[in-house]
Amino acid sequence: MTVEASPTIGQFDADRAPAFARYLAAGGGRPGIVGIVEHGDERGRELGFPTANLAIDDTVARDGVWAANVILESGQSYAAAVSIGRRTTFYGRQGVRLLEAHLLGFSGDLYGRQIRVDLWHLIRLQRRFTDAGALVEQIALDVADARAWAVKHGVTGSIATSA
Numbered sequence: 001m002t003v004e005a006s007p008t009i010g011q012f013d014a015d016r017a018p019a020f021a022r023y024l025a026a027g028g029g030r031p032g033i034v035g036i037v038e039h040g041d042e043r044g045r046e047l048g049f050p051t052a053n054l055a056i057d058d059t060v061a062r063d064g065v066w067a068a069n070v071i072l073e074s075g076q077s078y079a080a081a082v083s084i085g086r087r088t089t090f091y092g093r094q095g096v097r098l099l100e101a102h103l104l105g106f107s108g109d110l111y112g113r114q115i116r117v118d119l120w121h122l123i124r125l126q127r128r129f130t131d132a133g134a135l136v137e138q139i140a141l142d143v144a145d146a147r148a149w150a151v152k153h154g155v156t157g158s159i160a161t162s163a
C-alpha cells in the first residue's frame, strides 16, 4: 500500500474518467490511497454491501466513514462510501485496521487489482453497533450520503451514482 502525495491527471486516462480529471483540475488531488484489493471476510456481500478492501497502517488517513472516489486500473471512476476502521461491531478493538470501499453502481471482482481511493468528505465517525442489522441500516444511510455528495459536487460524469 502506498500513498501518492501528488497525483497527476496523466496517471489516468482523462477521456475515460473525465469527471475525475475535472476534479483534479479544479484543485482536488489530495493524497490518494493506492493499494491492491485484498480478500475480506466476505461478510460485506452477505450484508448487502460488498466492499473492496485495502489493508492500511495506522499512519494513513483517519478512521471514519467517507464519501470518496475510487479509480480502477481501467481508468473507470466510481463514487463510493468508504469505511476506515477496525470493524469493532464484529471484532471489538482487536480488529485489523482496514479501508473498505463500497463502490456505487459497481458489480464485479476486484481482488488482486490496484485501486486508488480519494477521500472527499467525512460523513461520520466509526461506531460499534449492537448487531449487524443496525449496522446495515446505518450503511444504507451512509451510501445515500455518499451519493448525494457526489451529485452535489457534480462528479457524476463517468461516475456511477446509482446503487
Ligand SMILES: Cc1cc2nc3c(=O)[nH]c(=O)nc-3n(C[C@H](O)[C@H](O)[C@H](O)COP(=O)(O)O)c2cc1C
Pocket (backbone or CB within 6 Å): 040, 041, 042, 043, 044, 045, 047, 049, 051, 053, 065, 081, 082, 083, 086, 087, 088, 089, 090, 100, 101, 102, 125, 126, 127, 128, 129, 135, 139, 142, 143
Ligand atoms: C459505508 C460503511 C460504513 C461502515 N461503518 C462501520 C461502523 O461504523 N462500524 C463497524 O464496526 N463497521 C463498519 N463498517 C464495516 C463493516 O463491518 C464491514 O464492511 C463488514 O463487516 C464486512 O467486512 P468484510 O468485507 O471484511 O467481510 C462499515 C462498512 C461500510 C461499507
